[in-house]
Amino acid sequence: MIIINPKAGVNAHRNLHSSIIESAEELTYIDRDGVRKAYDVDVRFTTHAGHATELAALAAGSGYYGVIACGGDGTVNEVARGVRDTRTVLGIIPLGSGNGLARHLGIPLTVKGAFKVIAEDRVLDADYASANSRPFFCTFGVGFDAEVTEKFNSRPGRGLKNYIITTLEEYSRYHPDTYTIIANGTRITEKALIIAVCNASQYGNNAYIAPQASIKDGMLDVTVVHNGSVLENAMAAIGMLSGMIGHSEFATTTFRAQTLKIIRNHEGAVHFDGEPANLSKIIEIKCYPGKLRLFSTSMKSKLRPLMAPEIPFLSPMALTFRDLSYKIQNIIRKIEN
Numbered sequence: 621m622i623i624i625n626p627k628a629g630v631n632a633h634r635n636l637h638s639s640i641i642e643s644a645e646e647l648t649y650i651d652r653d654g655v656r657k658a659y660d661v662d663v664r665f666t667t668h669a670g671h672a673t674e675l676a677a678l679a680a681g682s683g684y685y686g687v688i689a690c691g692g693d694g695t696v697n698e699v700a701r702g703v704r705d706t707r708t709v710l711g712i713i714p715l716g717s718g719n720g721l722a723r724h725l726g727i728p729l730t731v732k733g734a735f736k737v738i739a740e741d742r743v744l745d746a747d748y749a750s751a752n753s754r755p756f757f758c759t760f761g762v763g764f765d766a767e768v769t770e771k772f773n774s775r776p777g778r779g780l781k782n783y784i785i786t787t788l789e790e791y792s793r794y795h796p797d798t799y800t801i802i803a804n805g806t807r808i809t810e811k812a813l814i815i816a817v818c819n820a821s822q823y824g825n826n827a828y829i830a831p832q833a834s835i836k837d838g839m840l841d842v843t844v845v846h847n848g849s850v851l852e853n854a855m856a857a858i859g860m861l862s863g864m865i866g867h868s869e870f871a872t873t874t875f876r877a878q879t880l881k882i883i884r885n886h887e888g889a890v891h892f893d894g895e896p897a898n899l900s901k902i903i904e905i906k907c908y909p910g911k912l913r914l915f916s917t918s919m920k921s922k923l924r925p926l927m928a929p930e931i932p933f934l935s936p937m938a939l940t941f942r943d944l945s946y947k948i949q950n951i952i953r954k955i956e957n
Contacts, residue, residue: 621662621679623672623699625691628715636731640690640713643735649685659685666695676702684708686915688738692716693758693824697893700757700912704748710914711738718824718894721758724835725820726917737917744916746835749819749907752899756892757912759823759830760905762882763814763845764794769891796847797888803842803880808873814845815882817905824894830874838909842880844873879906 622644624637644661651657662679666672676687676699688711689699696712703710713734714722727734748757761769772786800809818830818841830841882903890899 621664621675621684621687623664623666623675623687623689623691623695625666625672625695625715628691628695636715639731643731644688647735647739649741666691666698670698672698673702676700676708679703680706680708686711686738688713690715693718693720693894696721697755697757697895700748700914701755704755704908704912707913709743710912712914716824720822720824720894721820723824723826724758724822724833725914738915740915740918742916742918743913744836745910746912746914746916747819747838747907747909748912749817749840749905751817751890751892751903751905753904754892754897754899756819758818758820758893760817760890760892761814762799762884762888762890762899762903763796763812764790765814765816765823766889766891766896767794769894770889770896773896797884797886800883801842801844801880802883803875803877808844810844811847812844813847814843816843816845817841817880818843819907836910838907839876839878840880840905840907842875842877846871846873878909879904881905 622640624640626637641661641663644663645658647659647661648656649659662684664675666675672689672691672695676689679687680703686709687699687703689696690713692714693716695716696710696714700710711734712722712725712727713731714727714729719729722729722734727737748755749760750756751760768787768790771790794813796811796813798809798811799815800807801815802808814829816829818833820835821830821833821841822828830843833841882905884901884903887898887900890897890903
């Protein structure tokens with residue numbers, strides 16, 4: 621089954637439907653007798669939120685070999701929700717503005733290139749995760765990134781430029797919350813800017829929030845961005861854009877866990893694979909190893925950061941400024957006392 625979201629991505633992608641259908645009709649397989657045959661192709665267009673999940677679940681329940689999601693991260697999430705925990709294989713034709721899971725897997729961002737991956741028929745038994753029983757497949761987040769996602773999805777424009785504009789606008793008025801994270805037998809309580817729980821390495825557009833994350837290790841990579849100074853937060857952002865966020869130790873904490881709990885003071889905004897939602901103040905997160913079958917490339921995906929990795933040489937400089945700032949603040953407190 622080919623599931624196409626006609627509203628995915630930017631306007632240029634809306635003219636690709638015929639190309640998608642033609643490429644799908646050219647897919648072939650080798651049967652048990654060694655004869656190459658064409659797949660029976662069932663093309664469906666989504667009409668409302670959740671429709672892709674309904675269609676994918678119908679296909680999986682009917683024994684379809686594969687379901688191909690043609691759209692952005694939201695469409696991929698919906699289709700994956702319909703085929704998880706089944707033998708039906710997920711394919712991705714990335715048409716969105718971020719394409720986080722496709723980029724993590726190294727799937728080409730062209731229709732022909734993405735269909736070539738499906739034609740190779742390399743099936744990966746991948747992990748997925750859930751937050752309060754709702755599945756996600758790439759990233760889940762609370763805090764500043766969730767607020768940005770909520771505002772970004774309400775804007776008329778898409779793309780990286782509009783995402784950056786939204787981020788800068790929200791940063792000027794955002795007030796971080798205090799969170800308690802329970803994982804691996806330990807408890808951390810702090811005021812954090814972002815808590816990102818990652819099955820894959822990036823948000824999309826090659827912005828790496830968990831560069832070392834693997835979709836097949838049975839673990840979730842957690843990145844906590846501390847509530848620091850403007851300089852510290854800027855260095856965390858540089859780390860994300862350069863694929864070096866784990867090296868900004870004074871701005872972030874990273875760890876891995878199969879399950880974790882996040883407790884906050886109130887219910888509020890979260891995001892599932894870049895789609896905004898609201899959850900309660902207690903969030904239970906769990907990884908499901910090897911429970912999502914998907915078409916993947918034969919090569920390991922390479923880091924392709926937006927910013928040259930050499931930029932993080934500024935981190936020692938930022939650390940010096942931070943220490944100096946702390947010393948000045950301590951002196952001011954002593955004078956005031």
